[in-house]
Amino acid sequence: MARNRRRLLGGWGMAVLTAAAIGLTGLVTADQAAAVAGATADAAYGYVVKVRVGADRACTGVLVDPHLVATAKNCFATAPVTGPAPAGSTVTTRSDQPVAAQTVTVDYLHVRDDRNLVVAHLAKTVTGVRGSAPVSASASAAGETLRVLGFGRTARDWLPDLPHTGQIAVQDTTATTLGLVPLGDATICRGDAGGPVIRENSDGTAELVAVLSTSWQGGCLGETGTRRDATASRVDGLGAWIAQLKEFEVTGRVEAAGGTGCLVVTDGTGTYQLAGGDATVVKAGQTVHVYGYRAPNPAGACTQGVRVQVTQAYTVQTLTGTVTKGVEGCSLLSSGGVTYSPFGGDPAVVTVGAKLSIAGYPISGVTKCSQGTPFRVLSVTPATAVSLRARVNGKYVTAANAGAEPLIANRDTVGGSWEKFDSFELGDGLIALRAQVNGKYVTADGAGDRALIANRDYVGGTWEKFLLVRNTDGSVSLKAVVNGKFVTAESAGAEPLIANRDTVGGSWEKFDLNNL
Incomplete structure (x- = not known):
């Protein structure tokens, strides 16, 4: 019996549930046939959405993430492929949710090759919908009662404003599909393709186990047949696959990689290719924070790391x-x-x-x-409170005259706030020093042509930034970013500190950095 049924599902009588928009709107009242259908779904099922592809295809989908909708892949084409979505692909939320109905563009498709399933990425986050149906980790078994929901035609409406729902029984299962039999007056019609098949638990929660695929459509408006059994593509167990399609965040410095225009970021142990995004932000040498999603490499593109389609990018x-x-x-x-x-x-x-x-x-x-x-x-x-002691004379650096005069290494001890500085990390090994005596930042005055002095209210640019170089003997050296020169205790410490040395030539350019 099961073998005979599967043969019929693949034959002419089993209809793919994609609805043609022209057909949905083109019939008049006299054409409507009397048929049974499920009831309108409660507003609590806010995660059920309409899917449209251009002007002639309509389906149902289910939100599995604010940026992702699972639906039937034949909603988009006979054989869609992973990549940009067809022009005119949109998702629309229900009109009875806390937030007014939202229509969002579908910009990318993640297609499963082994079943009638696609996860569509949305160009914008969907918010303000009620309920959720996380992907189930448990398979359905024959005889289990489940609930189906869809925006397809009903017994009396070609294009209902809200989704309808009904209960079904699982008749049989394969590795990728469920055979379904509607219960009571429920039926599954054109436009229901991609609609969620959910398991409702005793604690009031729901789980997504499948999305609708095909149906005999008995009882649907405009159909004369009576057979109602249907099929669905299993989603249970695909939680990990769907999770890796969600948008995620990456932070790091953008570097040019092999291939024309290839830009990559390394965040921790992961390397990511950055595709798209604002070119004034996503550029080599810039530290960025980006949001995006994994997208396969197009032919001839970069091969380094995981390709990420950037949806938002910010300069850090x-x-x-x-x-x-x-x-x-x-x-x-x-x-x-x-x-x-x-x-x-x-x-x-x-x-x-x-x-x-x-x-x-x-x-x-x-x-x-x-x-x-x-x-x-x-x-x-x-920030870390520190003092600096010049190796050349063993004297501590002070913000002389309470910061009114340049820094000089001429104090025997850390006697007070004149010799204390707050060290602020700026990333990439850079620091800024703020004198505690006056709360001013140390600057390489005159772009490094004049002595260091603590007289800046904030880190305004490269004058106040120093690269902290740790030497092998335990000392440190400071390299001014503004001119690339090392700070020296001039004249063996008898004169103020100034950034004018090309290299660390000896003890004049070395300091002990002590945490206080």
């Missing part, structure tokens, strides 16, 4: 300073002449009075604080 900045409290109670940090409102960091670290380096990027409209520019925190490094 590093703020330095002391956290203050705004009038609304929000944490604020002034850096580079701008006041920021950092969010997303550990509140036990980003606290009032803390001296911090905060890496991240500004982004609008994401906090409730009216003060400051919102700043997404990626990482936080507390």
Whole structure:
């Protein structure tokens, strides 16, 4: 019996459930046949969506992530392939959700070769829908009762505004499909392709086990046959595959790789090719934070790392300073002449009075604080209180005259705040030094032509940035970014510090960096 049934499913009588939009809207009332259909699905099933491909194909889909919709792959073409979606492909949410119906473009397809299943990537996040149906890890068994939902035609409507639903029984299973028999007055019609088949648990949760594929359509509007059995493509057990299709975040310095125009980022142990994104942000030498999704390499493209289609890209900045409290109670940090409102960091670290380096990027409209520019925190490094002792004379560096005069190595001890500096990490081995005596940053004045002095309110550019070089003898050297010169205790420490040496030639360019 099972063998005979499978032969019939592949024959002329079993219809693919993709609906033609012209057919859905072109019939008049006199053409409508009396047939049974399931009830309108409750608004709690907000994850069920309409899928349209151009002007002539309509299906159903299920949100498996705010950026991903699972549906039947034959909704898009007879034999779709992984890659950009056909023009005019969209997903529309239900009109009875907390957020008004949203129509979002489908920009990429992840196709399964072994079954009638595709996961469509959305160009924009879908928000404000009710309910969820995570992918089930458990297979269905013959005799199990499940629920199906779809936007296809019903017994009386060619193009319903809301999805309908009914219960079905699993008749048989294969490695990739379920054979289904509708129960009661339920039926599965054109336009239901890709609709979710869910398991409803006793605790009120639901799990996605399959998406609808084909049906005999008995009881559907415009159909004269009575046979109603159907098939669905199994989704259970594909949670890990779907998870790797979700958008993710990568942070790192962009580097040019082999191949024309190839750009890569290494984040931890992973290397990623960056495809697309704002070219003014995603460029070699820039440290970026990008959002994107895995997309296979097109022919002739880069071969290094995992290709990521970039959906959003931000230039990573590093703020330095002391956290203050705004009038609304929000944490604020002034850096580079701008006041920021950092969010997303550990509140036990980003606290009032803390001296911090905060890496991240500004982004609008994401906090409730009216003060400051919102700043997404990626990482936080507390500043370290340090002193510097010149190797050439064994004297400590001081911000002479409470910072009003240049730095000079002429103190026997760390006697107070004149000899204390806060070291802020800027990334890539760079630091900024802020004198505790006056709260000013050390600068290589005159682009390095004049002595170092602590007289800057913030790290405004390369004058206030130094590369911290650790020498093999345990000492450190400071290389000014502005001119690429090493800082020296001029005249064996008798004159102020200045960045004018090409190399670390001896003890004049070496210092002991001591944490306080």
